[in-house]
Amino acid sequence: MPEPTAPLHPPTRVAVIGGGANDEHEVSLASAAAVTRAVRTLGLDAVPLTIDRAGRWRHTDGAALTPSAAVALLTTCDAAFPALHGVHGEDGAAAGLLGMIGVPVVGSPVRAGALGIDKWVTKTVAEAVGIRTAPAVLLRRADAIDALPLDPPFVVKPTTGGSSNGVSVVRQADEYAAAVELAREAGDDVLAESFVTGREVDIAVLRDRTGALRSGATLEIGVADGALFGRAEKYDGSAQFTVPARISEGQHAAIEQAARTLYDTIGCAGVARFDFFVTDDGVVLNEVNTSPGFTEQSQVPRMFAAVGLPYVDLVRALVEATFRDDD
Structure with a gap:
């Protein structure tokens, strides 16, 4: 594997988009800041941009950008990495804009974002391909x-x-x-x-520049019986993560197979996280996240670090995948 500081080719200038006009604004800013640091560590020119809570484009120093100025700046970049979570971003909106202006997207396209963000649609698709979900x-x-x-x-x-x-x-x-x-x-x-009683176990999948699917380790979320893994536990540092999850080889295989099937079925690109419950009766899908939290301490980077792909190299792999060998 190349050293993290070695420059990439062909992209040299990468826009990193954070924020968003939704209730995940602050989480997205943290993801974008981490991605920006990694892009710069790779020797690339990072162009950080923020979408504020009202949906306006800004430089990260707070200076306002008109929509046309934002598009003009984006089109100077070789690729864009939307570290956006939630509606008006992760739902395919950002990918659609970037595709229309000809900027390659690091991550999932419009279809996967739109399908993945809607939990009802995700359940419908999952059931259609034989993946169990809760009633x-x-x-x-x-x-x-x-x-x-x-x-x-x-x-x-x-x-x-x-x-x-x-x-x-x-x-x-x-x-x-x-x-x-x-x-x-x-x-x-x-x-x-x-309500599903079982272990909460997640897995992440990415498609690399060769077109191969790569899985991270499983990650088990420690919560009390009958409790939810809520917003506070996700971001206050109190969550207990076990990597790899304490599950059998058969359960791991079932989770990985279901995740890979869904990744391809909904048309993901880049990295996506798949959340499951492991119950006495088998594996149950909870939800799909096509733009998961992406700080160095977030779940997805932890999963890939556990299989030998540390944070900066994970960002490298995602950027390189935007320019796949078989494209």
């Missing part, structure tokens, strides 16, 4: 919430939310209305999903 009911904004959609306990969450925003567990009937209201603060459509 669920979709609640549109106009749907009444008079009757319980499932027997408690069940999880209520926005279909397009991230970072566990708007997620809660309904353990008794009188908690249902408040749970839906909380979820609708983070998105119009809401998913009520049967």
Whole structure:
């Protein structure tokens, strides 16, 4: 493997986009800052750009950019690395813009972003290719919430939310209305999903520049029985991660196969994270993240570091994959 400081070819100038007009703004800024450091370590010219909470483009020093100026700057770059999480970015919006202006994207294209961010659609696709998910009911904004959609306990969450925003567990009937209201603060459509008891185990997959799929190690999230892996635990440093996960070879193989199948089915590129529950009855898909958190301490870099691909080399692999040998 080349030394991290060796310059890459063909890209020499990479835009890194962070922020976003959504409730994952701060998380995205942290991911973008880490990616920018790695790009510079690789000897490349990093061009950091921020989308503020109102959707306006800015230099990272805060100076405003008109949309036309942002496009002009982006088109001076050989590639763009959108470290954006959530709607108006991860959902295919950023990939669509970059594709329209002819800037190669580090990461998934429009289709994968749009499919992956919608948890209901993800479940539908997964079930169609034989990957088990928890029983669920979709609640549109106009749907009444008079009757319980499932027997408690069940999880209520926005279909397009991230970072566990708007997620809660309904353990008794009188908690249902408040749970839906909380979820609708983070998105119009809401998913009520049967609570799954099992180990929370994630895996990440990327396609490298040769076209080969590469998997990171499995990662187990330590949470108390019956608890959620919520936003606070994700970002306050209290989460307990075990890499590789304490699961059998057969369970690992089932998770890896399901992740690779979904990666190809929804059309991912770059890296994607696949979250599962390992239960006594088998593996159950939780969700797919086509633009996962990407600081040095985030889950995906931990998974790849465990298989010999440290953070800077992971960024290298993602940038190089944008210019695949078989393209």
